[in-house]
Amino acid sequence: MNLDLNIKSLSIVFSGMILAGLSGLSVAMDFYFSGFGTIGVSCFSNDDADFRRDDVPKGPGRTHRCSGELDSKLGIQGDWQLTDELAGSLQATAIHNTDDNFEPQLTMANLRWEFTDDWKLRVGRMQNPNFLYSEYRNVTYAQPWARPPGEVYNMLPTFLHDGIELLHTSQVKGWKLEYHMGLAQSDFNFPLSNTAQSLDVTIQTSYLNITAEKGPWLLKAGVAPSRADASSPMVEMLLAGLRGSGEFALANDIEIKDKPYTLYSAGFSYDDGIWIFGGELLTRPTEGFVQQPTTGYLMAGKRFGPWMPYASVARLTGRQDDARNTLPAAHPMFAQVEGLLSSTHDLDRTTLSVGFSRELTDQFILKVQADFIKPDQNSFGDYINHSANYDFADPGVDTLFTVNLDFVF
Secondary structure, three states: OHHHHHHHHHHHHHHHHHHHHHOOOOOOOEEEEEEEEEEEEEEEOOOOOEEOOOOOOOOEEOOEOEEOOOOOEEEEEEEEEOOOOEEEEEEEEEEOOOOOOOOOEEEEEEEEEOOOOOEEEEEEEEEOOOOOOHHHOOOHHHOOOOOOOHHHHOOOOOOEEEEEEEEEEEEEOOEEEEEEEEEEEEEEEEEOOOOOOEEEEEEEEEEEEEEEEEOOEEEEEEEEEEEEEEEOHHHHHHHHHHHHOOOHHHHHHHOEEEEEEEEEEEEEEEEOOOEEEEEEEEEOOEOOOOOEEEEEEEEEEEOEOOEEEEEEEEEEEEEOOOOOOOOOOOOOOHHHHHHHHHHHHOOOEEEEEEEEEEEOOOOEEEEEEEEEEEEOOOOOOOEEOOOOOOOOOOOOOEEEEEEEEEEEO
């Protein structure tokens, strides 16, 4: 965990630098309060599985045909302008989480030091900057959909990290360029489908993201070399059993301990006030039993006054060459290994989303969306809690219907 120690050490050093830079300055603090939220309900057509968002343990479908938990949330944020150079932000959000409740979580807590007009240093808890909508992933009021495509955005089930980030802005031939460079760590739980178990996951990452903006165009690209640890009591028992029976190679493939991977991402958006287009592409080469996906989406919409119909198509596909169940079917651990591998690396699917939004006021937007989801054969898709009757061989097309009211204040 050397990177973890380095991140903490650097956080202390840079926090000290910020405080030292404030010495002798008079502080005239300005405070700004804001908030956001969603009131929504979603219904899923499949009685034998739940639709899952991010890393939550259940959703609409098998558990309840309709649910208000999928997208509903409430967030509040306070921003402090301490000096001309120093600012801070705190944000708390109540949203359905891995503990199956809406207990508020601290989703932002950082200090920002603008030590020149073009350079900023940010320390603390932040949104990761990998995607187009990373900075306001919870604020769906600012997004064209009811929720961003899970094929892309669920590749990082948590979008928070603690760390240090350096930001630089410049102008090149009319383009505004912004560079995000940082070191960070994320800790979260990821529920395993069809079990009461979850993986305790730690991700340590470094990253570089570049955003270019000019007129209606926004382009973004990034790379994030990372290392991951993931374990649970069930997985540890399985690994011990495999090694005890001499299956060292398979156990090493399954074990996620200081496993390297690199996230590559790219995206674009165009919004001239009438037409909106966008798309993102992501790939995550890695080792072990977690899927190595290539995934992306394209979307388009057109505004007619306060109305905006839109559509998007998303596809996730991957390969799982590094971890195969090499046990004979008669082996007592065959079923355990097969279940673990299937639930974490067979996620291929395609989703077509169509919907419309209606701007009610400058603070409220109504969104109605239908998602037509087709998991590939023998794929878990983005589902969880499958029943014994779920047909993996021929999953068919399922429909997720959503009505959300997004708001800001």
